[in-house]
Amino acid sequence: MNDIIKLNNVSKQYKLFSIEPLSCTFKQGYITGLIGPNGAGKTTLIKMIMGITRPGTGEITIFGQSQSLQEAEIKQQIGFVSDECHYYEHLSIQSMKNIIAPFYKKWDDNAFSRLLDRFELSPKMKIRSLSKGMKMKLGLAFALSHHADLLIMDEPTAGLDPVFRRELLDLLAEIMLDERKSIVFSTHITTDLDRIADYIAFLHHGRLVFNESKEQIQERYVLVKGPLSLLEAPSVNAVFIGVRESLVGFEGLTDRGHEIAAIVGTSAQLSRPTLEDIMYFTARGGKSHAAAIT
Numbered sequence: 001m002n003d004i005i006k007l008n009n010v011s012k013q014y015k016l017f018s019i020e021p022l023s024c025t026f027k028q029g030y031i032t033g034l035i036g037p038n039g040a041g042k043t044t045l046i047k048m049i050m051g052i053t054r055p056g057t058g059e060i061t062i063f064g065q066s067q068s069l070q071e072a073e074i075k076q077q078i079g080f081v082s083d084e085c086h087y088y089e090h091l092s093i094q095s096m097k098n099i100i101a102p103f104y105k106k107w108d109d110n111a112f113s114r115l116l117d118r119f120e121l122s123p124k125m126k127i128r129s130l131s132k133g134m135k136m137k138l139g140l141a142f143a144l145s146h147h148a149d150l151l152i153m154d155e156p157t158a159g160l161d162p163v164f165r166r167e168l169l170d171l172l173a174e175i176m177l178d179e180r181k182s183i184v185f186s187t188h189i190t191t192d193l194d195r196i197a198d199y200i201a202f203l204h205h206g207r208l209v210f211n212e213s214k215e216q217i218q219e220r221y222v223l224v225k226g227p228l229s230l231l232e233a234p235s236v237n238a239v240f241i242g243v244r245e246s247l248v249g250f251e252g253l254t255d256r257g258h259e260i261a262a263i264v265g266t267s268a269q270l271s272r273p274t275l276e277d278i279m280y281f282t283a284r285g286g287k288s289h290a291a292a293i294t
């Protein structure tokens with residue numbers, strides 16, 4: 001299995017936030033979902049991969065080429081969708097296309113027209129007249145019209161209605177029928193990832209908590225529900241990454257499933273957490289879980 005993106009000791013230091021030195025790879029031929037709470041560093045990481053923000057330390061390799069040395073070549077092969085709109089508002093879609101297309105050696109006008117049709121956008125529409133969701137669709141049409149082998153998207157489903165969100169996921173699944181293609185996208189909507197992602201990279205406070213296949217993640221984590229009295233034992237409390245207590249009992253996430261099963265026996269219910277559960281309890285837990293796993 002080839003690596004499409006390789007991060008080696010990549011870090012970024014802002015005044016009030018830092019991406020801690022991070023090493024990981026994203027696989028060719030798969031969809032990787034980048035998740036994490038607000039301010040976790042997802043956009044910063046994507047901007048470093050795209051060369052928009054320079055890392056403080058480390059090296060980024062894409063398609064086996066150095067991001068910093070071969071940026072222009074690499075960008076020919078990447079379709080990028082940002083959560084910010086970088087188009088000239090006063091132009092029509094057609095005029096904007098006339099500016100963007102010449103940058104790409106493999107620009108495909110027919111593919112662009114087909115995508116506009118599919119997204120119900122007309123080339124005559126002025127960019128300033130587009131809604132947030134329509135601008136996102138336009139960004140997708142641009143990103144998908146130069147036969148890129150790697151699609152990187154920052155929150156592509158933000159601002160999209162549920163019908164189009166599902167259509168977008170279908171479109172991504174179609175793209176993945178070609179096994180040379182790879183997709184990396186960030187999202188808050190973890191149910192989208194349950195549907196289509198193969199790998200999940202989870203950032204929290206600028207640290208990579210995990211970057212694993214969905215199956216590996218599902219095997220590792222266990223959600224425990226039980227009476228509050230169980231938490232009184234320090235040995236029980238210690239195994240949780242995060243716990244939520246309520247009047248009727250507690251719910252907690254652990255990656256020490258066998259241990260907890262042996263301690264609590266039948267006095268608690270164990271089940272598989274969703275990605276949202278994992279994100280919620282890790283964010284809530286506040287323990288140095290990231291450091292423990294990576």
Ligand SMILES: Nc1ncnc2c1ncn2[C@@H]1O[C@H](COP(=O)(O)OP(=O)(O)OP(=O)(O)O)[C@@H](O)[C@H]1O
Pocket residue numbers: 014015016017036037038039040041042043044045
């Ligand atoms: N140019 C910058 N200068 C200083 N701090 C920055 C800069 N860009 C981002 N940050 C800070 O880095 C942190 C991470 O921001 P980032 O946008 O990467 O998070 P995110 O995970 O994408 O969040 P969200 O899900 O809310 O979009 C935030 O605290 C933000 O204020």
